[in-house]
Amino acid sequence: MSTKAVTDTVVPASNSNSIKVLFFARLREKMGFSEVNFALSQAVTVADLQVLLGEQYPHFFDLPQPILVAVNQEFAGPEQLIAIGDEVAFFPPVTGG
Amino acid sequence: MMSVFNVPVDIEVFEEPFSQSDLNARYAKLNLVHGSVGAVVTFLGQVRASGDKTDVTGLVLEHYPGMTERVLRQHVETASSRWPLLGVVLVHRVGAMALGENIVGVIVASAHRQAAFDAVQYLMDFLKHDAPFWKQEVTEKGTDWVEQKQTDVDKIGKW
Numbered sequence: 001m002s003t004k005a006v007t008d009t010v011v012p013a014s015n016s017n018s019i020k021v022l023f024f025a026r027l028r029e030k031m032g033f034s035e036v037n038f039a040l041s042q043a044v045t046v047a048d049l050q051v052l053l054g055e056q057y058p059h060f061f062d063l064p065q066p067i068l069v070a071v072n073q074e075f076a077g078p079e080q081l082i083a084i085g086d087e088v089a090f091f092p093p094v095t096g097g
Numbered sequence: 098m099m100s101v102f103n104v105p106v107d108i109e110v111f112e113e114p115f116s117q118s119d120l121n122a123r124y125a126k127l128n129l130v131h132g133s134v135g136a137v138v139t140f141l142g143q144v145r146a147s148g149d150k151t152d153v154t155g156l157v158l159e160h161y162p163g164m165t166e167r168v169l170r171q172h173v174e175t176a177s178s179r180w181p182l183l184g185v186v187l188v189h190r191v192g193a194m195a196l197g198e199n200i201v202g203v204i205v206a207s208a209h210r211q212a213a214f215d216a217v218q219y220l221m222d223f224l225k226h227d228a229p230f231w232k233q234e235v236t237e238k239g240t241d242w243v244e245q246k247q248t249d250v251d252k253i254g255k256w
Binding site for chain 2: 022025026028073075089091093095096
């Protein structure tokens with residue numbers, strides 16, 4: 001398989017107790033980076049994570065809605081729990097095909 | 098080809114251009130039993146000059162590596178549980194592509210045509226609804242993200 005991600009800057013890891021947060025398409029452009037390792041002290045829900053991301057990156061609250069969320073590459077709702085080591089992706093409605 | 102399916106499938110996401118004959122060659126490699134297939138339906142999606150914008154000169158497609166393939170596999174699995182399919186090829190390009198180039202290719206084989214037609218429509222409707230691909234149209238003035246169409250969202254309801 002010859003896939004290659006179309007990405008911008010990656011923010012380097014700062015903490016081993018972290019999750020990987022990914023942004024795609026116009027959300028990636030508005031955030032200014034495609035990936036960040038985000039430190040968590042405990043498991044949180046997707047909704048909690050959105051608040052935490054907004055506190056650290058004020059741009060996050062200005063992202064165009066609706067925003068889709070995937071946890072470990074499966075679509076997730078606001079109540080889904082996120083654990084250390086998980087991969088959480090935020091992206092706009094899809095337009096493939 | 099993946100063994101988790103009850104039918105032979107070939108699913109791939111890649112950057113290189115592909116032709117109808119490349120798609121046919123993939124189908125041939127499924128090695129379907131001669132005489133069992135009664136209908137083969139092929140769909141090709143291509144880059145056109147007029148989408149959200151007019152005077153489009155090309156497309157750039159971004160995707161979520163890993164999740165894309167997972168979602169495509171899930172939909173092929175669901176399609177093969179809903180219809181008596183004998184083989185599926187599903188390929189999708191990412192990256193930069195020119196007008197007229199193929200973006201997505203689907204081949205479904207079945208004993209009868211209705212199942213093959215329905216499965217192709219199902220796969221394309223769900224692909225456009227929740228496979229993580231995002232299109233950017235390229236024009237002389239720059240690039241713009243394509244918006245999801247409500248008509249594509251509405252099509253999911255009929256399944």
